[in-house]
Amino acid sequence: MTNFSNGRSGSRRRSFLKPTEDPLWLKLLLGAVTIGFIAILLLLPLALVFKEALAGGLGGFWKSITEPDALASVRLSLIAAAIAVPLNTVFGIAAAWAIAKYDFRGKTFLVTLIDLPFSVSPVVAGLIYVLVFGMQGWLGPTLADHDIHILFALPGIVLVTVFVTFPFVARELIPLMVDQGRDEEEAAATLGATGFQTFLRVTLPNIKWGLLYGILLCNARALGEFGAVSVVSGHIRGVTNTMPLHVQLLYDNYDYAGAFTVAALLAMLALVTLALKSLLEWRYADELAAAHRH
Amino acid sequence: MSLTVDSVTKKFRRFPALNGASFVAPQGSFVSLLGPSGSGKTTLLRILGGLEFADSGSVRFADLNWLDMPARTRNAGFVFQQYALFKHMTVADNIAFGLRVRPRNKRPSNADIQKRVTELLALVQLPGLEDRYPSQLSGGQRQRVALARALAIEPRMLLLDEPFGALDAKVRKELRADLRRIHDHAGVTTVFVTHDQEEAFAVADLVAVMKDGRIEQYGAPADVRRNPRTPFVSEFLSA
Ligand SMILES: Nc1ncnc2c1ncn2[C@@H]1O[C@H](COP(=O)(O)OP(=O)(O)OP(=O)(O)O)[C@@H](O)[C@H]1O
Ligand SMILES: [Mg+2]
Numbered sequence: 001m002t003n004f005s006n007g008r009s010g011s012r013r014r015s016f017l018k019p020t021e022d023p024l025w026l027k028l029l030l031g032a033v034t035i036g037f038i039a040i041l042l043l044l045p046l047a048l049v050f051k052e053a054l055a056g057g058l059g060g061f062w063k064s065i066t067e068p069d070a071l072a073s074v075r076l077s078l079i080a081a082a083i084a085v086p087l088n089t090v091f092g093i094a095a096a097w098a099i100a101k102y103d104f105r106g107k108t109f110l111v112t113l114i115d116l117p118f119s120v121s122p123v124v125a126g127l128i129y130v131l132v133f134g135m136q137g138w139l140g141p142t143l144a145d146h147d148i149h150i151l152f153a154l155p156g157i158v159l160v161t162v163f164v165t166f167p168f169v170a171r172e173l174i175p176l177m178v179d180q181g182r183d184e185e186e187a188a189a190t191l192g193a194t195g196f197q198t199f200l201r202v203t204l205p206n207i208k209w210g211l212l213y214g215i216l217l218c219n220a221r222a223l224g225e226f227g228a229v230s231v232v233s234g235h236i237r238g239v240t241n242t243m244p245l246h247v248q249l250l251y252d253n254y255d256y257a258g259a260f261t262v263a264a265l266l267a268m269l270a271l272v273t274l275a276l277k278s279l280l281e282w283r284y285a286d287e288l289a290a291a292h293r294h
Numbered sequence: 295m296s297l298t299v300d301s302v303t304k305k306f307r308r309f310p311a312l313n314g315a316s317f318v319a320p321q322g323s324f325v326s327l328l329g330p331s332g333s334g335k336t337t338l339l340r341i342l343g344g345l346e347f348a349d350s351g352s353v354r355f356a357d358l359n360w361l362d363m364p365a366r367t368r369n370a371g372f373v374f375q376q377y378a379l380f381k382h383m384t385v386a387d388n389i390a391f392g393l394r395v396r397p398r399n400k401r402p403s404n405a406d407i408q409k410r411v412t413e414l415l416a417l418v419q420l421p422g423l424e425d426r427y428p429s430q431l432s433g434g435q436r437q438r439v440a441l442a443r444a445l446a447i448e449p450r451m452l453l454l455d456e457p458f459g460a461l462d463a464k465v466r467k468e469l470r471a472d473l474r475r476i477h478d479h480a481g482v483t484t485v486f487v488t489h490d491q492e493e494a495f496a497v498a499d500l501v502a503v504m505k506d507g508r509i510e511q512y513g514a515p516a517d518v519r520r521n522p523r524t525p526f527v528s529e530f531l532s533a
Pocket of ligand 1: 309310333338489
């Protein structure tokens with residue numbers, strides 16, 4: 001006891017720093033390392049992408065973008081996202097609703113399953129679909145008999161995109177809805193509202209910003225996915241190449257201007273998403289904080 | 295049109311929260327549910343409101359098989375301990391909610407809804423607060439709005455779960471007097487859960503003392519106070 005109090009008074013005399021405060025040189029070093037990393041690994045490459053894309057001037061940029069195969073890849077990416085994002089939005093809302101508002105066996109297991117696409121490598125995700133729908137797969141021969149094409153066609157691309165972007169909306173909504181509890185929904189029920197009325201008038205307004213945020217993240221990934229789509233696409237130029245695949249194809253064919261132009265377009269989509277996300281974060285900080293408290 | 299609760303049981307997983315609770319309340323009566331924490335008061339109230347399902351037993355109200363009806367068709371106003379107001383709606387929209395979700399042929403016109411909201415706000419003594427949001431109200435004001443919202447649907451039954459739990463003694467006294475006045479005015483059957491025995495005895499026609507998921511004693515406040523039937527009741531009341 002005596003030793004302990006001696007030790008305490010000794011250390012009090014020695015140090016004027018707050019317990020959580022680090023010395024100045026450490027703060028400067030950490031700051032410099034962080035900024036250096038961001039500059040070298042993130043900003044520089046991004047700037048280079050735009051520089052290379054514009055190497056041939058605005059005219060060259062425009063020409064590369066309006067090239068039919070590039071346009072086809074943009075269209076394919078947008079179609080895949082336009083199908084995958086709404087599907088996963090509906091699924092994400094339904095899953096979050098079930099998990100937050102009801103008690104049932106196997107709930108934790110369901111949450112783990114929802115996270116699966118995050119922990120499985122996208123290439124593996126693609127291969128799963130090849131195993132199921134490929135000519136050597138379970139359903140492949142049957143589907144081929146009926147002239148239904150999943151692999152190396154739009155359905156396959158949409159399927160893997162759905163798989164890969166599956167968790168985004170649900171992950172965003174589950175903590176938010178768990179946090180909000182069931183009180184308002186129960187109140188609505190006692191006031192005579194049907195389930196659907198309750199959802200539209202009570203649940204949805206309470207989650208709308210978190211939902212939008214989840215949709216943005218989902219969309220960004222849907223447009224940017226490379227690995228899984230690469231496995232099932234078949235790389236048919238102008239037909240089954242999405243934007244990321246088209247970038248790779250142009251690059252492999254030494255068409256650097258073209259590759260960087262499409263890459264710049266992808267990067268621009270990402271930047272717009274980022275800007276919207278920051279706007280949401282800034283405007284609705286409180287509600288989103290509730291979503292990330294867990 | 296009386297309320298008959300008969301041997302209602304409810305288990306959560308294996309834990310019995312209600313163990314055969316029974317009581318009969320005449321139409322228009324005001325019943326207080328009193329009892330220690332964990333005795334099953336909230337569970338019983340939520341079963342009456344349709345927010346929880348009973349395992350066995352029956353409840354009849356107004357000659358209806360009450361437990362077979364979903365919450366939204368029971369027309370029972372529920373006031374929650376934590377208010378459960380709709381955060382993103384104004385006071386007026388909160389109160390109007392139960393009228394706006396009615397099927398089209400039973401829905402009052404917008405003008406009528408507005409009129410009703412004004413009347414209800416006057417009834418709970420909050421005139422002029424239509425455009426506030428719940429976050430801009432004090433606890434007592436929120437609870438009054440919650441009460442007005444429950445009353446807007448012209449309920450046949452009013453269920454209140456420790457509605458004044460979070461408020462200070464003076465506001466509680468005011469609110470319970472208002473509640474009794476509103477109960478008499480509306481002619482509903484009211485079940486009121488409270489921790490506070492002084493409150494239970496002051497406001498109710500009938501008091502039910504609960505213990506371990508059962509109703510230990512049930513009767514008029516004066517009778518229960520004068521003749522506690524079990525050692526538990528007398529101990530609980532003298533605590
Ligand atoms: N959803 C639930 N899951 C599991 N057990 C529950 C649940 N709800 C209530 N219980 C249990 O049932 C018992 C009765 O709970 P109830 O909420 O009805 O008590 P109460 O009388 O309202 O208590 P309090 O005065 O503290 O509000 C308690 O032991 C509680 O732990
Ligand atoms: Mg309770």
